[in-house]
Amino acid sequence: MRLSKLFARTLREPPSDAESISHQLLVRGGYIRQLASGVFSFLPLGWRVIRKIEAILREEMDAIGGQEILMPVVQPAELWQESRRWYDVGPELVRWMDRAGHDMVLAMTHEEVVADLARKEIVSYRQLPQVVYQIQTKFRDEPRPRGGLIRVREFHMKDAYSLHTSFEDLDRYYPIISDAYVKIFKRAGLDVARIEADSGMMGGTSSHEFVVIADSGENTIVRCENGDYAANLETAYCASPQNLASPLNVSEPSLPLEEVPTPHTTTIDGLAHLLNISTAQTLKSMLYSVNDEVAMVVLRGDRTVNEFKLPKVLGTDKFRLATADEIRAAGAVEGYASPLGLRQVKVFADQSVRWGTRFVVGANKDGFHTRNAEVLRDLGIAQVYDLGNVQDGDRCAQCGGRLTFQHGIEVGHIFKLGTRYSDKLHATYLDQNGASKPIVMGCYGIGSGRLAAAAVEQHHDDKGICWPPPIAPYHIHLIGLGLADPQLRQTAETLYQELLRARLEVLYDDREDAQAGVKFNDADLIGIPIRATLSPRSLKAGGVEIKLRHEPQSRIVPLPDLTAALGALVGQMIVR
């Protein structure tokens, strides 16, 4: 491709609304342009990157038996009503009506259609297992798109779905897809961590995320310093109370309850300060409205609720913090709530309450707290759950190592769905005995645009992008300097044609009106792995100057050897 003809141009300054480094560099380098919030066009360079990523995805999915299909973006509401997601998913699912008055949706993912295809195509255990995948546009009306391509509303995703006769077969397959994912990210030049994750709206029994560690990432990742545990904060746990930060003495003798006046003290911090105790010596009681009932979640005062963990314990994901009226109606007082004397309210206690005694709790009376409360004796809490967020200072459940926090960009996510969709849509098969059984499903996604953005986050310097060679838009950035000289121009043109004939991917900066500095800066910004410069100076030195994007030094290769040398370099860089 000739740079003089490229349908894009580079920008010296990033647009002011580009915050993340990948957003800035992809826009400046002429890869993407924003059309609306969370909606982007891919210019030729950007689209080539996406297609490189897709090629890797296809190869690796095919290698594990995947069959590529293409499913519609536009889908009838009936399917989503069958799966219940029509009712369960919020406004991020775009719903619309066609001219005939049918409710329709824009696909945000394709489990329903896969299940629908499966119930039509799969009738016998002999046809299983199956793995299908597609690379397709998705639309999710995200509440807040951000970070350029990192969180968008319209995006491309490789989504794969596996169909099995049993959970055992799904369990057998799950590591295969997981390994394929590791391979995909490695081939794309990304350093990713595989972590335990929450399955969110997808449902299912188990899930893992693949995340690129980056400060601009929006997911918080909890990792053990010894490397034997890694999880999304949404799901991270530290198992037993002994692993919590600042454990308290549990062998103190019991004392009777004692009310203390605490006027205008409705926060844990305020309470701890007033009584001159640590926040860990208090209990925090949060009231939630769950299906028109009020439930109380109790944690040690220094811990915070993890609302991703609540559905499992509450038995529903339809809950929200209770309003002041609801709190009052339940017999509690906002800012002074606790399970004390509220036997009619369901109480769900976090495991953190176990490790400590003589807690200060709300007295359910305006302006008063109660000292010396014991979890079992006074609050009637016999059972505890894991309801809190892991926090700084907590210990790993596996080895007791210190848990650390990092940010990451989620580039892939795999789920064991089980029979959630096949049950709802009646996707069944006949087993050896002629019995009808639900098909067991898994689903596996990778966002290609987000992967590209994550690659830039991970591979750049102050001049621009440093693409991992396998996903670079071109392999060689050929720069001609002094092209006004007809003889040099001719040499450069011949060289360009020769490289093309050798099937090398070349971006040729053939501009006559751009200065050397401009061309070098554009090359650094665009970030193609190999730069080859033909100029009077390089010719005098004996040929063409070759420089790798991520290395400072260059070398001269004689013209006759150049094509072979570049071919070899490219070959080395993109080995699998």
Next chain:
RNA sequence: CGGGGUGUAGCGCAGUUGGCAGCGCGCUUCGUUUGGGACGAAGAGGUCGGUGGUUCGAAUCCACCCACCCCGACCA
């Protein structure tokens, strides 16, 4: 949805007692220059986000609306 911010040329920005629409970069033409974002000369480019209002007069003051960004809520 809550909080904060921005909207003036392709990009970055200035523009307060309300009085002719500006600067840098980029773009066009010509000349000089030619290995790390050159120089000179001459040009093109604007519904000042929109609507309504106040005013002799609005980019500027007021009201409403829209778009985009950031933090949070939410979310593969």
